Amino acid sequence: MSNSHDDMCLKADHGRGLFNWRFGSTLRKVMVALLVMIPIISLAVGLGVGLTRGGDGRGNPTTTTPPTIGGNQTTNKTVKWQPEVGTTWQIELLYPLNDTSFDVDIYDIDMFDSDASLISELQGQGRRVICYFSAGSYENWRPDADKFKDSDLGNTLDGWPNEKWLKLSSSNVREIMLSRLDLAKEKGCDGVDPDNIDGYDNDNGLDLTEDDSIDFVNFLAEATHALNMSLGLKNAGAIIPKVIGNMQWSVNEQCVQYDECSIYAAFTAVGKPVFHIEYPKGDNTNDNKAMTTVQKNTACNNSGARNFSTVIKNMDLDNWIETC
Ligand SMILES: *[C@@H]1O[C@H](CO)[C@@H](O)[C@H](O)[C@H]1NC(C)=O
Ligand SMILES: *[C@@H]1O[C@H](CO)[C@@H](O)[C@H](O)[C@H]1NC(C)=O
Ligand SMILES: *[C@@H]1O[C@H](CO)[C@@H](O)[C@H](O)[C@H]1NC(C)=O
Ligand SMILES: *[C@@H]1O[C@H](CO)[C@@H](O)[C@H](O)[C@H]1NC(C)=O
Ligand SMILES: *[C@@H]1O[C@H](CO)[C@@H](O)[C@H](O)[C@H]1NC(C)=O
Ligand SMILES: *[C@@H]1O[C@H](CO)[C@@H](O)[C@H](O)[C@H]1NC(C)=O
Numbered sequence: 001m002s003n004s005h006d007d008m009c010l011k012a013d014h015g016r017g018l019f020n021w022r023f024g025s026t027l028r029k030v031m032v033a034l035l036v037m038i039p040i041i042s043l044a045v046g047l048g049v050g051l052t053r054g055g056d057g058r059g060n061p062t063t064t065t066p067p068t069i070g071g072n073q074t075t076n077k078t079v080k081w082q083p084e085v086g087t088t089w090q091i092e093l094l095y096p097l098n099d100t101s102f103d104v105d106i107y108d109i110d111m112f113d114s115d116a117s118l119i120s121e122l123q124g125q126g127r128r129v130i131c132y133f134s135a136g137s138y139e140n141w142r143p144d145a146d147k148f149k150d151s152d153l154g155n156t157l158d159g160w161p162n163e164k165w166l167k168l169s170s171s172n173v174r175e176i177m178l179s180r181l182d183l184a185k186e187k188g189c190d191g192v193d194p195d196n197i198d199g200y201d202n203d204n205g206l207d208l209t210e211d212d213s214i215d216f217v218n219f220l221a222e223a224t225h226a227l228n229m230s231l232g233l234k235n236a237g238a239i240i241p242k243v244i245g246n247m248q249w250s251v252n253e254q255c256v257q258y259d260e261c262s263i264y265a266a267f268t269a270v271g272k273p274v275f276h277i278e279y280p281k282g283d284n285t286n287d288n289k290a291m292t293t294v295q296k297n298t299a300c301n302n303s304g305a306r307n308f309s310t311v312i313k314n315m316d317l318d319n320w321i322e323t324c
Contacts, residue, residue: 081128081190081230082248085268089275089309091251093132093317100125102321108132108193108251108275111184112142119188128190130232133180135194135220136213137163147176155205157196165196165204168216181223191230193251194220198236214242221246232275237263250274252308261304268307276308279315286314291322300324 088104096113100122107122111131119129138148140162152173154165166173177194184192197217199208213236221243224231232249233240237260240250249272255261256278264274280295281287291299291312299312312322 079225079230079248080228082271083128083230083273085271085273085307087273087309088323089130089311090321091132091275091277091311091313091317092319095318097319099319102319106130106275111180111187111189111192114187116187123188123190129188130191130193131184131187131189132193132195133184134163134196135177135180136166136168136196136199136216138166139163144176144179147179148172154199154208155203158203163196165199165202165206165208167206168197168199168208168212174216174219177220178223181220181227181229185227185229189229191232191248192220192224193232193234195234197234198239201236201238210239210242214239217243218246240264240266244270244272248272252276254278255308256299256302256305261302261308264308265304274305274308276305276310277313278310279313281314283315286316286318286320288320296322296324 083106087106089106089108090102090104091108092099093108093110093113097107097109097118100107104127106128108130109118109132111133114129114131119131122129137157137160138153139145148166149170149172152167152170154167157163157165181192194217197213197220199206200210200213217233217236217239221231225246230248232251233243233247234251235253240263244266247267250264250267252261252264252274253276255264255274255276257280261276264276267274278299280291280299281289296312300310310324312324314320
């Protein structure tokens with residue numbers, strides 16, 4: 001109990017830092033956006049015909065030749081849970097979930113802070129549970145924090161003083177993430193939401209590249225699928241074409257704010273949902289008040305995000321939620 005207040009403060013800082021950091025790299029993101037547009041467009045055109053949800057709807061492979069992206073299949077045929085485009089969701093990471101009344105298909109909640117009984121309670125209500133953990137950053141308050149080696153750690157995340165970027169090629173880091181996946185399985189999670197896999201886009205102190213992230217995300221995918229769980233790609237628009245085949249969804253923050261929803265539409269184009277969050281109240285307003293009409297029009301009236309599973313949240317990712 002005495003730790004939970006500390007945790008809340010840490011996570012609240014976390015949220016504000018995220019905003020600052022992403023704001024700082026907006027220009028870069030716009031440039032990346034332009035660069036990845038070309039493959040995305042050809043992808044969408046190439047896949048426009050024939051690709052539904054990677055099978056006949058009962059988990060059996062299609063007999064047609066699967067479309068490929070950069071040599072990889074767009075859908076891992078053995079994945080059992082592929083949510084549909086438009087699936088509704090809630091995300092709450094600030095404290096152990098204490099409000100399950102919001103009527104949606106999926107809850108995305110903190111893996112460490114959620115016990116098996118909460119997860120099975122949600123599933124008993126006919127819902128699916130996605131378990132969040134940070135895969136690409138060291139968080140100093142987690143129960144397994146002492147397993148990381150000094151050589152695994154890079155720079156402190158901008159604005160998140162209790163986190164450091166992780167060396168994605170480290171076998172020690174990968175072992176720790178495999179243990180976290182085992183824990184997610186043990187707790188009964190249907191899927192996982194591994195965060196902070198886009199160190200390449202940040203001052204990480206480890207010379208992390210896009211290729212490092214591609215390799216790491218595909219590694220996580222294979223391990224997750226082997227446990228019969230599903231996973232999504234968190235942000236990381238630049239690497240979508242290289243990993244989308246192994247991903248069952250995208251979790252995106254602020255694509256409307258940064259004008260990059262067209263990048264993430266690569267997911268909906270192949271029948272995979274985009275779980276999309278906007279924070280129109282800004283980085284420092286975490287209250288229970290409704291967004292204003294102007295905020296709503298800005299966050300919600302975006303043609304590029306029309307088929308996304310959009311939620312409006314406070315930056316601290318508490319219970320508060322609105323939809324468009
Ligand atoms: C795998 O996951 C699917 C979908 O969640 C479930 O229906 C199935 O029973 C699971 N299979 C095993 C062997 O656990
Ligand atoms: C949930 O927990 C938080 C943090 O302890 C608290 O502020 C909030 O009032 C609780 N909400 C409900 C619905 O119990
Ligand atoms: C597909 O999933 C299976 C298990 O569900 C896993 O063994 C395999 O590595 C996955 N393939 C890819 C390319 O992710
Ligand atoms: C294809 O998938 C494999 C294994 O998941 C990964 O290592 C590789 O980088 C991917 N290649 C391309 C071109 O996407
Ligand atoms: C939404 O956008 C369309 C075109 O972009 C515009 O015509 C319409 O007035 C906007 N609606 C609101 C409520 O902002
Ligand atoms: C959204 O999905 C509908 C139905 O699948 C499709 O007709 C429409 O073109 C999609 N819109 C966008 C903006 O992707």
